[in-house]
Amino acid sequence: MPPLKSAVTLAADARHTVTIVLNGAPRTGQAHPRLLLSDFLRHELGAHGTRVGCEHGVCGACTVRIDGVAQRACLTLAVQADGRRIDTVEGLSQSNEGPNQGPNEGRMTALQEAFRRHHALQCGFCTAGILMSLSDYLGRNPKPTEEELRDMLSGHLCRCTGYAGIVRAVMDVTGQTPEPGAMGEAAHV
């Protein structure tokens, strides 16, 4: 927990200095109290990798990690993030988890690579949020069952993939094969 700033009221019509540690580097910007963290990241700091899909906390596109924990940037004020560590999709490859796998793949993590191999994305608009949720979740639950994984993924809406490639990619990267018969592909056949 970072030290608290002085407990003074921040005036609505003034911009206030907000400092975060964005993907490991301190970044400072200005924010009215009502500025959403999603807008602060994208339009004040120019970190566009975090996408905005609904601004009411349902779609999950804007999910980032705040002090390591996956949360909605659209349901967080920039001033609330002051002094916090914020991790976004742009930082994933920097904190590379696995060995590089090939000539063009050096910049991506094993999870990102698995998304590519399994066609876990199409338009890509929901992808950053899903990756950020997974980067928190898999730390807590390194080998989720498909049911557990789908439960966690239900906090994200994807309109392109039907989620199949996403599930496959995570099962692959966690060293599992998708469970036959868990969904749809009925076990009786």
Add this chain to the structure above:
Amino acid sequence: MTAMRTVESGAGGRAAVDHRPGVAVTDAEPAAQPFVGRPMPRVEDAALLTGVARYADDLPAKPGTLHAAILRSPHAHAEILGIDTAAALATSGVAAVVTGADAKRVASPFLVGVRAPMEHWCLAVDRVRHVGEPIAVVLADSRYHAEDALDRIEVRYRPLPPVTSIGQALDPASTPLHPGLASNLVNSRSFRYGDPEGAFARAARTVSIEVEFPRNSCTPMECFVVLAEHDAAEDAYEILSNFSGPFAVHPVMAKALNVPGSRLRLKTPPHSGGSFGNKQAVFPYIVLMGLCARVSGRPVKWVEDRLEHLMAATSATARRMRIDAAVEPDGKVLALRMEQTEDCGAYLRAPEPASLYRNHGNLTGAYDIPHLAVTNRIVVTSKTPTGLNRGFGGGQLYYGLERLMNRVAAELGLDPLDVIRRNLVAADAMPYRTASGGSLDSGDYHATLDEAVRDGALDALKARRDALRAQGRLYGIGYAAVVEPSISNMGYITTVLTAEERRKAGPKNGAQATASVAVDPTGGVSVHVSSAPQGQGHRTVLAQVVADVFGLGVEDIRVNTDLDTGKDAWSIASGNYSSRFAGAVAGAAQVAATRLRDRMAALVAGSLNSRPEEVRFAGGKVFAAGNPDNALSFSRVAAAGHWAPGTLPDGREAALRETAFWTPEPLKAPTDADHINSSACYGFIVDFCGVEIDRDTGAVRIDRYVTMHDAGRLLNPLLVEGQILGGFAHAVGAALYEEYAYGDDGRFLSGTFADYLVPTACEVPVPVILHRESPSPVTPLGAKGVGEGNCMSTPACLANAVADALGGPVPSLPLTPAKIAALIHPPEPPRPAAAGAAGAVGAPAPSASGGRGLTGEGSREVPAPPEQVWAILLDPKELAALLPGCEALDHAGPDAYRAEVVVGIGPVRGRYTAEVALSDLDPPRSLTLTGSGASALGTGRGTGHVTLERTAGGTRVTYRYSAEVGGKVAAVGGRMLDSASRLLIGQFFEKLVARAGGAPAPAERPGLLTRLLRFLGLNR
């Protein structure tokens, strides 16, 4: 996941292809030619996965750009009496407020696809016709400030009766939404093909079905974005938007801005966050923001938010269908009689009525039905205008047709699959000419069905159904067989016109695709197409296609899919819709690349001592056939074309750039007899599935789903699989969860992603995907479209399975648990006599009528005579005290008042200026209290009928109320509207009881005084 493919060559030879898309692919596979047909991961993905991809909202805006926010109608139908923008203009950061008056001054109404006196402007002029219709735009230095000012625009409305259903729209007594129209029936056309009357007279029996398909939408995760500039010196617009086409709408936009097309330069961004057709509907906002840029003289940026998108962006059409089939005892269908009525919303917005006519050439689906009678009606309703949506008209059509085929089987006691089989078009009839003029181009439907049954293990599924039914479980199997049209004929929409009208307007046909291929001096190959991709992976597939032509690697091909109408080749058919990419766009790229390769061959043939037709391109080398050792590098040949054009043979053009315009040969204009081949290709899909219904909850669980596709040649099976999985997920949503719901009063109820229910990873199962490949003879690569098919087949297939499980009719889509429970649960046990009124003690009860109106009733005993209660109600001071949150009440006429009230539930509060009136006065027995008001949260209207009855202890006050709530609060809070209305109305009557000397309300929210006393510690 399992997937199998069978390739059928043009000559009828077949080879099994071992391909398992469920297994991850790597690009470390050996670089054996060709790339086309291989499951390759995408060149797009690295940028998307690392967050560096740029969508429209990520692109830099010019300094001085103003941010737009749009004021939208809370009413379903109302006359605009006046708009006061003074307070908004005085708000901090605001530069301008644009209204319909500006639109009238600078712009024109949009062109409408049928001849009807209907004016659709980019901003409402005089009247609003659906909730969410744009009324004014605030331009400010930030979106935050722009939204601040929205709340300060005052609009005075006169509400008009809304039209909220197809049935109501067809009623001649419904109020016409467009004053120039006599009714809400905008267009009606009847078609007759073959001899339907004779066939019905001849047939053993007639089987009929009536269905209604609801409004829904594919809701891409990225909303609309527009950045607009106006160059006043040249009166030209430059606008960037995530518009997806069709660019047939470009002339509509230019005309609305009163400029020639050359002065509307439209650009698309490098990445777009999904469309599924929906981003066609950004076009009115392209015009609107162009207007705003012109009026303000500054660049303007608008980013649609999710509430705006759900409320007012676009929707698939709702359709009511009645189909009669003339049927033989063996299930053979001789003729169909169809009546389709299409709800296009408040305006026929381009390209509507395309939804209704897109499938006109394949109205008989995959079946050989030679006789057909069709009546198509188009109505307008007080709902969001409709437009492109994945499956475009196919989901609606096949929901009727495939439910009908299921009904035929049920009524004749036949196996549904046998009925399908008996009617499928035969392989030797290909290309098959349908009754209405379509040309089904290739496929062996019977063999495809048999493969699906075998490889999808239908027998095992049937055994599973039998076993589960034996345990008393509700289990059903459903089927659907459809043709999936792709590459729309740009002329099909004119089928809505009569032949005479078409002759006047000039012929419309074809589906022109464009592609440019260029080779630079280093041998780099660039490809540009006007396909406006929205996530499908067009760049990957084009690299595969062009790499094959030049004998290069995929990494040697650079594909650019941004579009700039000021610089790039494009035509009206350009864009991303009607599954035209694989067949038309990738084909055009191959045509352009082949032409360029042939030109390079001619340039280099002499130096290889060869003839041009013998020059080969492979492995990055160029050489003569039979002499691969004497090879030039591809880059050397490329350099020569740029650096040494003077050394080329006489008459040879050195240009290393080629643009191809390709249009499918079979796409002609409608004939005078209204025959139309509405699409260039027709894939074939056969689906079956097993579903189980929970007896307690009515919930439908998809147990197994098998979908077999013949989409011609598969260019990249990995991406094909992705398209099928995505289309299937959309279809599951449409079948089970999603609906743009409206109240009977026209209020919109699906305003958030908590109300409009997009399926999540827990709701979408993984289907078994099977393939067969019958190359299309129409397209250069033999490919057909594939992305929309399950949106057409799956809702019907699931409904047929539910019908099988229930053993009877199914409710309308979406098949929600509540609707199914109403069919399977026994009648509700009656309310026991001892049970009290519903809800909290003293609160009103919901009315028994149900529905989507807010109604209720209640009664209270008051220890005062009726005369005293009457006096309270008639005394303005007392009335002010009774009205929840009333801060001021002024006389506005006899028994009429104007009130300032702050109405709130919990932390949600809105300041309403309300008009309150008392009527039907029958002292001291009964009266009617009406109120209506508006705030930034929306509108409210209510009527309460109060009767006073003398009792031994005083008076029994009985009331019935009905309320209407519109605008934002209804769209986002529908779940709690009833209980919230009840709470507020309860407060009114509790206060009345208290005023008349009754016991204080037991459940009243603490009043201001109470809270103050509490705060002072005086009352606890």
Add this chain to the structure above:
Amino acid sequence: MKPASFDYLRPATVADALAALAAGGDDARVIAGGQSLMPMLNMRLVQPRLLIDLSRLEELRTLKADSGWLSVGAAVTQTELLSRPTLRDEVPLLASALPWVGHFQTRNRGTVCGSVAHADPSAEAPLCLVATGGEVVLRNVRRRRTVKAADFFLGPLTTVKAADEIVESVRFPLAAAGSGHAFREVSMRHGDFAIAACAATVDGTQASLAVGGVADRPTLRSWPLAGGALPPDLDAALNAFAWDLGGDDDQHATARYRRDLVRRIGRTVLEEALSCRR
């Protein structure tokens, strides 16, 4: 879809927060996790002049079990409570119901007390509080008071909490030995607001059913056990309860369907609770 403007205060102490709340009156709101409040701010349904952020107050981060109660402070997130290793022994109903609260990502930030204060009729945390006979600890600048869950909820988004009070903590009684608990929820999609949620508790003497999503607040009803079994007239009792709860129609479900679920799922959870008594 951006919030209207407000002042923002991140107080150093609870006392500072309460003082600011008292001074701000009706125009001040507190925010902890904000998973219900922030959407309403973004939609401008709620427009406070002052927002007081409790999320970083260590004083409110309390999570402890003693003297028969599990006490959950205002800054404790749903994930933190759900991750408590002893939760299934202490308040088994919470362990069953909390995974139904929103999604992983919103539970990571949303607080238990915030959900109670918000008083959505469909929400799981208020339902559990009512079902277990829990209490709400309210505090203003002058005093602390404790309200029984059954008295706390008045209607949709409406409670007895005064404008100058915060929900400082909520208290769940620790499960009695020999009691059984079960929870089921029916919603359109995973993570949606409940169409109906049923929480059952069976102890040595009575069977209790609390229902959310049907009436305008979570509602509890209890019946005496008959010789260790559920009452013989349970169907009639559940029918009476269902009718008393009433329910409303909305675009996803009818009132009648909600009552059906009370009768059917209510029985199921009561039977489950009876069978899993420890």
